[in-house]
Amino acid sequence: MSTAAPEAPAPAVPFQFFDLHVVRTRRLGPTMLRITFGGEGLRDFTSGGRDQRFKLFLPHPGQEAPVVPTEAGTEWFPVWRAMDPAVRGIMRSYTVREQRRVPHDEIDIDFALHGDTGPASHWAARALPGDRVTVLGPAVPDNGGVDFRPPAGTDWVLLSGDETALPAIAGILSWLPLGTRAKVWLEVPHADDIQELPTLADADITWLVRDNTEAHRTDFVLGSVGAAQLPAGTPYAWIAGEAGTVKQLRRHLVRERGFDRRAVKFTGYWRLGSSEEQLVEEAVSGAAQASARG
C-alpha cells in the first residue's frame, strides 16, 4: 500500500488562528452532533484529512466571542495560559470531520455530547447559527496535526476508538487507498450512533454498542479485539478514545499480539474524571520535569 504523505516545502507557519461562526447544526444520532462552521478566513484553512486535529476556543457564558491572544502568534500558549481562566477562551481539541470549498468554505466538526459535564459538550448542545468561536488550525496540508502515518511496508491497519475518535476514524477510512486491508473497532453509546463510513479500503468494521453490555468500556473493547483473528503481514495500529482504554489496548497489541511499538499510534482523547484543562496542566508539568532532568 502506498501511504507516504505528500512532500511539501517546510511551511513558515503551519497553524493559524481562524475566527469562525456556526452556520448550522445537524443531529447524527443520540450522541453525535455535527456543527458546520463558516468564516472569511476559512480560505486559508487547509486540512490534511485523516485525523486532522486542531484547537477550538469557546467563549464563556456571557461573552460574545472567545478571548484568545491571537496577536501573540506562535507564542500564544504561555500568554493564554497566564490569563484568567474565567476570561480566557476555553480550549479543547477536536478533529476536522470534513472540509469543503464549494459552494462555500466550510468545515464540519462532529461533537460527542456527554451532557453538561464539560463546557464543550454544554456549548455544542446549545450552539446556534451565528455563535462565534476561534480555531487554531492547519494552514498547510502536511502539518503536525495529522498523526495517522503508516510507514512504507505496512500490510494492513488496525483502527480502534470510541465516539470521540469516530470523526478521525471516518476521516482515515475515507483517505485510505483502494483495497487497503483494515480491521476497525468503533465503540459508541447507542445503536443509533452507528454511521455509514464511506471508504475504498477493504474494511471490516465491528461496532461495539455500549448500551448492549454491562462490561466496563475497557473490557468490552479488549474482549472484542482480543478474540479477533488478525490478518497476517505487517500491521500499523491507530487507537484513540478514553485514555485508560487506549493504554490497555496498546499494551495488548504490543505485548500479546507482538505489534512493533513504533507501529502503534495511540492518543488519549479524554480521560475519565479529568477535564482537558487538567490534562494540559499535567502535560506542561511533565514537560517541565523532563527538561529539568535534561
Ligand SMILES: Cc1cc2nc3c(=O)[nH]c(=O)nc-3n(C[C@H](O)[C@H](O)[C@H](O)COP(=O)(O)OP(=O)(O)OC[C@H]3O[C@@H](n4cnc5c(N)ncnc54)[C@H](O)[C@@H]3O)c2cc1C
Ligand atoms: C486530538 C483530539 C481530537 C479529538 N477530536 C474529537 C472530536 O472530533 N469529537 C469529539 O467529540 N471529541 C474529540 N476529542 C475529545 C474531546 O476533546 C474531549 O472529550 C473533551 O474533554 C471534551 O471537552 P468538554 O469540555 O466537553 O469536557 P471536559 O471539561 O474536558 O471534561 C469534563 C468531564 O467530562 C468527561 N468527558 C470528557 N469527554 C467525555 C466523553 N466524550 N464522554 C464522557 N465523558 C467525557 C471528563 O472525563 C471530565 O470528567 C478529541 C480529543 C483530542 C485530544
